[in-house]
Amino acid sequence: MAGHKDQDFNRSALTVLHDRVWYTGQRAEKIPVGLVGVVGCDCVSLDLSYNELKSVSAVKNFTRLEELILDNNELKDLKTLPYMSQLTTLSLNNNKFSDIYSVLQRIKERCPKVVYVSLLGNPGCPDQLTDPNLNDEDDYERYRLYAIYTLPKTLKFLDSRPVTCQERIEAENRGRYLKTVKLPDRSSSPDIFETPTVGEFDEGIFNVSYTPLPRTTRGPQDHKGAYGKCRYRYSGKNSEGNRFISNNDL
Structure with missing residues (x-):
């Protein structure tokens, strides 16, 4: 069975130098199971660039990993990223991350000792490399x-x-307010009005929480009404405009 697992990747494309491993450009959609068996848990650096990875859950088997290179893959999120207590370098350039803020949060939760992070070239990263006209x-x-x-x-x-x-x-001082959510592209449907959702503006500029509603509520018994007599009454019969109105208009 172990021999069968070892065959789930191209051995000729594997490069091993001491505790550093390269397995790139092989169109793999997930990390091969056999790769762990061949390079062992002593691997410190793993480069899986130029594949088609959509999941990285198998990284959990590389318990000593300090450097993980995942550039140029098909990752849309980091939900499959396991907890990596020793990881210091994480490179994720040119993937498919559109919600870059959830990716940052995931890295924070899963990689507590990370020193180097790179996310350039992802759709959600507002760098000029991704779209110089938009960013x-x-x-x-x-x-x-x-x-x-x-x-x-x-x-x-x-x-x-x-x-x-x-x-x-x-x-x-102000990093927490600088989460920016881009407005949706309405060029394809210019006649459709779409109400902005919460967080759709740059919080660093529009850091307000305004509401026209009262901030406290009162029950039925807690009212502030008052009774009284009206001293003046206006009937309108002496209004200047009334002399132009005939009975037929009423």
Whole structure:
């Protein structure tokens, strides 16, 4: 049975150098089971770039893993990412993440010691590499501060550059407010009005919670009404406009 499992991947495409492993460009949709049996649990660095991975649940078998490279795959989320207590490097460039904020949250929960994270080239990452016409430098800087605020404090390098002391201070002060949700594209249906949902605006700019409703409620017995007599009454019979109205108009 073990021999059969070992055949679920292309052995000729596997490169092993001490405790570092490369298995790239093989169109694998999931991490081969046999890969664990061949490289063992002593693997410290695993590069699975240029595959078609949609799940990474098998990473749980690499208990000593410190570096995981998953660039250029088909990952849409990180729901299958297991808890990785030793991981310090996680590279996820050019995947299919549209909700980049849930990805950041997942990394925070599953990789408590992460030092290096890269998410460039994903649909949800507002970097100019992904869409230079849609994203600008300010979009990315807001995202960057939010990411630094969200990810573990062990983070020292995000995307293409190190995290500076000034960025860390700004992230602590206002990073939580910089989560930006893009407005839906209404160009295909311009006649349809869509009400913005909660969180659809840039919270760093529109950080308000306004409501026209009263902030307290009163029961039926707690009223503030008052009774009294009206001193003046207006009938309108002496109104200047009434002399132009005939009986037929009534």
